[in-house]
Amino acid sequence: MSSSERRFVISFGCPDRTGIVSGISSFIAEFGGWIVEAGYHTDIETGWFFTRQEVLADSLPFGIEELRERFAAVAEELGSESSWRVSDTGERRRVVILVSKDGHCLHDLLGRIGSGELDVDLRAVIGNHPDLGPITEAHGIPFHHVPFGKDPAAKAEAFEQVRSLVDEHDPNAIVLARFMQVLPPELCEAWAGRALNIHHSFLPSFAGARPYHQAYDRGVKLIGATCHYVTAELDAGPIIEQDVIRVDHTDDVADMVRKGRDIEKLVLARGLRAHLEDRVLVHNRRTVVF
Amino acid sequence: MSSSERRFVISFGCPDRTGIVSGISSFIAEFGGWIVEAGYHTDIETGWFFTRQEVLADSLPFGIEELRERFAAVAEELGSESSWRVSDTGERRRVVILVSKDGHCLHDLLGRIGSGELDVDLRAVIGNHPDLGPITEAHGIPFHHVPFGKDPAAKAEAFEQVRSLVDEHDPNAIVLARFMQVLPPELCEAWAGRALNIHHSFLPSFAGARPYHQAYDRGVKLIGATCHYVTAELDAGPIIEQDVIRVDHTDDVADMVRKGRDIEKLVLARGLRAHLEDRVLVHNRRTVVF
Amino acid sequence: MSSSERRFVISFGCPDRTGIVSGISSFIAEFGGWIVEAGYHTDIETGWFFTRQEVLADSLPFGIEELRERFAAVAEELGSESSWRVSDTGERRRVVILVSKDGHCLHDLLGRIGSGELDVDLRAVIGNHPDLGPITEAHGIPFHHVPFGKDPAAKAEAFEQVRSLVDEHDPNAIVLARFMQVLPPELCEAWAGRALNIHHSFLPSFAGARPYHQAYDRGVKLIGATCHYVTAELDAGPIIEQDVIRVDHTDDVADMVRKGRDIEKLVLARGLRAHLEDRVLVHNRRTVVF
Amino acid sequence: MSSSERRFVISFGCPDRTGIVSGISSFIAEFGGWIVEAGYHTDIETGWFFTRQEVLADSLPFGIEELRERFAAVAEELGSESSWRVSDTGERRRVVILVSKDGHCLHDLLGRIGSGELDVDLRAVIGNHPDLGPITEAHGIPFHHVPFGKDPAAKAEAFEQVRSLVDEHDPNAIVLARFMQVLPPELCEAWAGRALNIHHSFLPSFAGARPYHQAYDRGVKLIGATCHYVTAELDAGPIIEQDVIRVDHTDDVADMVRKGRDIEKLVLARGLRAHLEDRVLVHNRRTVVF
Known part of the structure; x- marks a missing residue:
C-alpha cells in the first residue's frame, strides 16, 4: 500500500x-x-x-x-x-509566501518543492523588496514586488495590494518566511488559522525585534525558532513547532544568526507540513499537533 | 481530574x-x-x-x-x-533489578523511586558483586549478593540462584541495570517481554563489549544508549528507547563513559516507565511505543 | 597518562x-x-x-x-x-547543598557522589523542610533543618542561620538544588560567583514562580532548565548551562514537571562540574565555559 | 571588528x-x-x-x-x-559537487551559496544523471552530465572523465552530495583529505546500501547522517560531523527518508564549512574539529 x-x-x-x-x-x-x-x-x-x-x-x-x-x-x-x-489529500494545497530580503527560508522551501519533497501548489511569492525575485522565478514561480513605504498610509496601501495578491489564490497557507512587516489586525483576522510565521527565537523569549542580539546579550546557551499562527498580538499566536540549537561563548551574533537560520528553516518546514496535512488543531492559545 | x-x-x-x-x-x-x-x-x-x-x-x-x-x-x-x-493502574508494578559494580543506573532508579517519581514495588536488587548492597539497603530494599564463578558450571548455578530469587516475586519487569552477565537462553525465554537491558551504545553500533572504547576508536561525534528487551541473540532484542549525546575530540574514553552514563540513566528510566505503563507493543523485532 | x-x-x-x-x-x-x-x-x-x-x-x-x-x-x-x-585539582572541592522538599536534584547529586563520578567533599545539606534528611544521612552526609517562618523577621533569622552553617565550611560551591527561597541581597553578594541555582525553565522564558504552569499555558513545544549564578536580580544571573526536552499536547503540567526534572538534574550536574573545575569565567552578564 | x-x-x-x-x-x-x-x-x-x-x-x-x-x-x-x-581567508575556496538524482543536498548547498551564507567559489556540479542540471544552471553554475555505464570499463571511463572535470579546478573540496557511485581507490588517493561524503546513516551503523531500510528493519528510535572524508574503505573514513533525529513507530521508510534528508543537509553543510575553514585536523582515523 x-x-x-x-x-x-x-x-x-x-x-x-x-x-x-x-x-x-x-x-x-x-x-x-x-x-x-x-x-x-x-x-x-x-x-x-x-x-x-x-x-x-x-x-x-x-x-x-x-x-x-x-x-x-x-x-x-x-x-x-x-x-x-x-x-x-488528492487536492494539492495552495500556498503563497511573503518575504523580505533574507532568503534562507524561501530557498529552503523552494528546494523542498523543487526536489519533490513538499508537494504543494506554490502560487506566488510576494516581497517587499525585489531581492528574491530572480531565485523565485528561476523555480518557475511568479514573484510580486510590493514596495512598503514608511508612512502609515503607504504601508496600508501596500498591505491592501498584498491582500488582493494573496486572496486571489484562496491559499490554504500564507507563509511569512522572514517577512519583516507586522500584519495589520484586519489581515490577521482575515487569514486566521492560515497565516504562519517563523520567528527567530524560542518564544516567548526574545519576542519582537532582533532576537539574536537579545539572545547574545542574555548569554543563553541555546537559540531557537518558533513557527506559530499569526494573531493580532505580536509573536503570541498558537505555537505549532519549535526547536533549538546549542551555542557557546565562541558564537558571536553573526554566528547565532547563521546557526539560527538552520533551525528557522527546519521549524518552518515542519510547521508548514503539519498545517497542510491538517495535523494542527487549535484550542484557545494551544495546539494539538497529531 | x-x-x-x-x-x-x-x-x-x-x-x-x-x-x-x-x-x-x-x-x-x-x-x-x-x-x-x-x-x-x-x-x-x-x-x-x-x-x-x-x-x-x-x-x-x-x-x-x-x-x-x-x-x-x-x-x-x-x-x-x-x-x-x-x-x-491501581496495581503497583513489581520490579527486580540486577546489577554488577557500576552503580549509576541503580542510584538513578532508587532516586526516582525515593522521590516518588517512579511509583513501583521494588522487590529486590540482586548483584553479582556486593558493592551496591549498602546503597540498596539504605533505601530499605533487600539486596542479594550472588557471586558468579568463571567456569560454566559455577555460572549456571549462579544463574539458577538468580532465577529463583527473581521468580519468587513474579515481577512485571526484570531490569538489567548494567548487569554485566549474558543471560542464558532459558532465562531469555522464561522472562521474554519482561527482561529489559540498558546497553551503553546506540545499537546496532558497538554491540558487545566495551562500546565506549569502540566509539572512541571509530571517532564518532555522538554516543548513545539503548534500552531493549533481552532476547537470546545478544544486544539484538526489540528496542524500546534510545538517545544520544554529543562528544568531540576533547573527550577521551573516560569522558565518554561519564557523559554516556547520563544517557544510560535517562534511556533506561524512560524505557522502564513505558514498559510498566504497558505502552510497549512488540511485533517481530520492532516496537510500538504509545 | x-x-x-x-x-x-x-x-x-x-x-x-x-x-x-x-x-x-x-x-x-x-x-x-x-x-x-x-x-x-x-x-x-x-x-x-x-x-x-x-x-x-x-x-x-x-x-x-x-x-x-x-x-x-x-x-x-x-x-x-x-x-x-x-x-x-588535588584539592577536593567543598560543597554545600540547599534544598527544600523536592528531592530529585539532591538524589541525583548524591548518586553521582556515591558512585564516584563526582569527586567532591559534600560538607552538608541544609533544608528548610526536614523531608530530605533521611536520604542525606543514608549517604553519610550531615543534614541541617532550618525552618523558614513566613514573616520577614523569621525569614531573616533563618537566613542568618543558613549563612553561618554554610560559611563555616568555606565552600567552593553553594548549590541551590530546588531551594525555593529567594536569597537576600547580602547573601547574593557574600556568595557571589559561588552560589549556583537551577531554575526549572529555559530562561529568560518563565522566570519566577511555577514555570511549568507558565510553559503549559503558553503551549511551548520544548521545556528546559537553566543553571546560573545567583545574583541580586531574580533568575537573571550569568547562565552556565541550559538544556531542553521536547513535550507535546499529550503532556499535561504533571508530565512537564516529570520530564523537566530529568533536564534539571542534567543541567545542574553539568553546571556544577564546570564550576568546580574552574571552567566558568564570568564577564559582565555572560559566561565563557571552557 | x-x-x-x-x-x-x-x-x-x-x-x-x-x-x-x-x-x-x-x-x-x-x-x-x-x-x-x-x-x-x-x-x-x-x-x-x-x-x-x-x-x-x-x-x-x-x-x-x-x-x-x-x-x-x-x-x-x-x-x-x-x-x-x-x-x-581572503582566498575563496574552490568547490566541486558530485551528484546523482537526489537533489536535497544540492538544493541546500545552492541555497546557502545563493543567500550568501556560504561564500565559496562553486566551480561545477557533475552528475551521473542529468536531472539536477536545470536547477544548477538556474544558479549560474556549470553542470556536467557524465553518464555511468554498468560494466566496469564504462564506469572506469566515466570516472576518468569526472576526474579530469574535477581536477581542472584544483578544488579545496570535492563534495559527494548523495553521489551514489563508489569512488575507485586511485581517486580516493588523489583526493585524500579533500573528498567529503554524506552518508545517510549514523555510522558505523547501517554502512552500505539502503541505510533507511536497514534502520527501519532494526527498529531504531533515532536515525542519523554522517559527513566523513572518503577513503578506500567504504563508509569508513574519518568522521567530521554527525547528527540524528528522532523517529517512532509512526514513521515508515518513506518518512525516515524524508526526515533523514534534513539531517543529511545539516550535517553536510556543517562538515563542509568546518573543512573549508581548515578546522578539521585528521590523525589516524579520528578528527579534531576546532
Whole structure:
C-alpha cells in the first residue's frame, strides 16, 4: 500500500464525553471506511476532545462532498459545532509566501518543492523588496514586488495590494518566511488559522525585534525558532513547532544568526507540513499537533 | 481530574482490517467507559494493527476481571489471539533489578523511586558483586549478593540462584541495570517481554563489549544508549528507547563513559516507565511505543 | 597518562591585545610546565581575552603557592587585575547543598557522589523542610533543618542561620538544588560567583514562580532548565548551562514537571562540574565555559 | 571588528612535548600578530598535539607566502613534518559537487551559496544523471552530465572523465552530495583529505546500501547522517560531523527518508564549512574539529 494513496482526513474537536470515539469510528465502519492513521487526544485541563483520522478514499462508497455532508450530522450530534473539517489529500494545497530580503527560508522551501519533497501548489511569492525575485522565478514561480513605504498610509496601501495578491489564490497557507512587516489586525483576522510565521527565537523569549542580539546579550546557551499562527498580538499566536540549537561563548551574533537560520528553516518546514496535512488543531492559545 | 485516577489499560494487536476501532470503542462505549487516552497505529508494512486505551476504572460497571473476560470475546472476534492484555493502574508494578559494580543506573532508579517519581514495588536488587548492597539497603530494599564463578558450571548455578530469587516475586519487569552477565537462553525465554537491558551504545553500533572504547576508536561525534528487551541473540532484542549525546575530540574514553552514563540513566528510566505503563507493543523485532 | 593526574589550573581574563598567549605560555614553558588542556577565547564585542590552562603539577619545579606568586606578576603585567585564579585539582572541592522538599536534584547529586563520578567533599545539606534528611544521612552526609517562618523577621533569622552553617565550611560551591527561597541581597553578594541555582525553565522564558504552569499555558513545544549564578536580580544571573526536552499536547503540567526534572538534574550536574573545575569565567552578564 | 576581516589560519599537529604553545605563540607575537581565535588540543592516547590559530592578516608585517616560509622553520623545529598548513581567508575556496538524482543536498548547498551564507567559489556540479542540471544552471553554475555505464570499463571511463572535470579546478573540496557511485581507490588517493561524503546513516551503523531500510528493519528510535572524508574503505573514513533525529513507530521508510534528508543537509553543510575553514585536523582515523 503506497503512502501516497488518496485519503480523506477528518479533523475534529468537541467537549469531551463518553462515546465520541465509538460514534465517529462506527460512522466510518458503517460504510466500510479503512482508517490508516488515527490520533485521539483528551485535554483534561479544558475538557476538550480532539481527533484526526485518515481514511482511504477508495474504501468509502462516496466522495468528499457526501462524506462532508454525512459527517456534519455526526459532528452536530457530538457538539462539535464548527470545530471540524474534512479534507482530501488528492487536492494539492495552495500556498503563497511573503518575504523580505533574507532568503534562507524561501530557498529552503523552494528546494523542498523543487526536489519533490513538499508537494504543494506554490502560487506566488510576494516581497517587499525585489531581492528574491530572480531565485523565485528561476523555480518557475511568479514573484510580486510590493514596495512598503514608511508612512502609515503607504504601508496600508501596500498591505491592501498584498491582500488582493494573496486572496486571489484562496491559499490554504500564507507563509511569512522572514517577512519583516507586522500584519495589520484586519489581515490577521482575515487569514486566521492560515497565516504562519517563523520567528527567530524560542518564544516567548526574545519576542519582537532582533532576537539574536537579545539572545547574545542574555548569554543563553541555546537559540531557537518558533513557527506559530499569526494573531493580532505580536509573536503570541498558537505555537505549532519549535526547536533549538546549542551555542557557546565562541558564537558571536553573526554566528547565532547563521546557526539560527538552520533551525528557522527546519521549524518552518515542519510547521508548514503539519498545517497542510491538517495535523494542527487549535484550542484557545494551544495546539494539538497529531 | 487527577492523572492518578485509577485506570484500566487495554493493549491490543491484530491483523489490520476495517472496523477494529469501531469494534473496540463500541464495546467500551456500551458500558459507559470513559477513554482518557487512546493510541492507534497501523503498520502498513506488516499489515498489523495496534491500539492502547486507558479507560477510567470508575466509569465501568465492573472490575478488571470481568473486563478481561468480556474483552476476550472482542479480541477473539478481531483475530488478536494472545496479542492483547488488560491491566490495572491501581496495581503497583513489581520490579527486580540486577546489577554488577557500576552503580549509576541503580542510584538513578532508587532516586526516582525515593522521590516518588517512579511509583513501583521494588522487590529486590540482586548483584553479582556486593558493592551496591549498602546503597540498596539504605533505601530499605533487600539486596542479594550472588557471586558468579568463571567456569560454566559455577555460572549456571549462579544463574539458577538468580532465577529463583527473581521468580519468587513474579515481577512485571526484570531490569538489567548494567548487569554485566549474558543471560542464558532459558532465562531469555522464561522472562521474554519482561527482561529489559540498558546497553551503553546506540545499537546496532558497538554491540558487545566495551562500546565506549569502540566509539572512541571509530571517532564518532555522538554516543548513545539503548534500552531493549533481552532476547537470546545478544544486544539484538526489540528496542524500546534510545538517545544520544554529543562528544568531540576533547573527550577521551573516560569522558565518554561519564557523559554516556547520563544517557544510560535517562534511556533506561524512560524505557522502564513505558514498559510498566504497558505502552510497549512488540511485533517481530520492532516496537510500538504509545 | 591518567586523566586523574594532579594538575594546576590557571583561569585568566584581561583586555585583549597582542602577546598574551605568548606571555602566559612562555612563562609556563620557562619552567618546563606541561600543558595538557588549554582554552583561549577573545570576545570581540567586549575586547576581553579569556584563557584556561591545565598544567601537570609534577612538570613544574614548584608548588601551587609559588606558582600563584610567580603568576601574579604575569597577570599584573597583562592587566588582569583580579580576573584570574590558580587552583589545584588535588584539592577536593567543598560543597554545600540547599534544598527544600523536592528531592530529585539532591538524589541525583548524591548518586553521582556515591558512585564516584563526582569527586567532591559534600560538607552538608541544609533544608528548610526536614523531608530530605533521611536520604542525606543514608549517604553519610550531615543534614541541617532550618525552618523558614513566613514573616520577614523569621525569614531573616533563618537566613542568618543558613549563612553561618554554610560559611563555616568555606565552600567552593553553594548549590541551590530546588531551594525555593529567594536569597537576600547580602547573601547574593557574600556568595557571589559561588552560589549556583537551577531554575526549572529555559530562561529568560518563565522566570519566577511555577514555570511549568507558565510553559503549559503558553503551549511551548520544548521545556528546559537553566543553571546560573545567583545574583541580586531574580533568575537573571550569568547562565552556565541550559538544556531542553521536547513535550507535546499529550503532556499535561504533571508530565512537564516529570520530564523537566530529568533536564534539571542534567543541567545542574553539568553546571556544577564546570564550576568546580574552574571552567566558568564570568564577564559582565555572560559566561565563557571552557 | 568585523568577523569577515581577513585572517591567516595556521593548522598544526606534532608529537606532544612541552613548549609547543610557547614556541608558536612567541613566533606570532614576535611580529605583532593578533590572534583572534585559537584552539589547542592534546590527544593523550596518541601523544599528539593539535592547534589551529587565526591571526589578523593586517597585524603581520608580511604576506601569506612569507608567513608560510617563516612558519616552516618553526614547524620543523617542533617535529611537525608535513602536518601543518597556513591558509588565507581572503582566498575563496574552490568547490566541486558530485551528484546523482537526489537533489536535497544540492538544493541546500545552492541555497546557502545563493543567500550568501556560504561564500565559496562553486566551480561545477557533475552528475551521473542529468536531472539536477536545470536547477544548477538556474544558479549560474556549470553542470556536467557524465553518464555511468554498468560494466566496469564504462564506469572506469566515466570516472576518468569526472576526474579530469574535477581536477581542472584544483578544488579545496570535492563534495559527494548523495553521489551514489563508489569512488575507485586511485581517486580516493588523489583526493585524500579533500573528498567529503554524506552518508545517510549514523555510522558505523547501517554502512552500505539502503541505510533507511536497514534502520527501519532494526527498529531504531533515532536515525542519523554522517559527513566523513572518503577513503578506500567504504563508509569508513574519518568522521567530521554527525547528527540524528528522532523517529517512532509512526514513521515508515518513506518518512525516515524524508526526515533523514534534513539531517543529511545539516550535517553536510556543517562538515563542509568546518573543512573549508581548515578546522578539521585528521590523525589516524579520528578528527579534531576546532
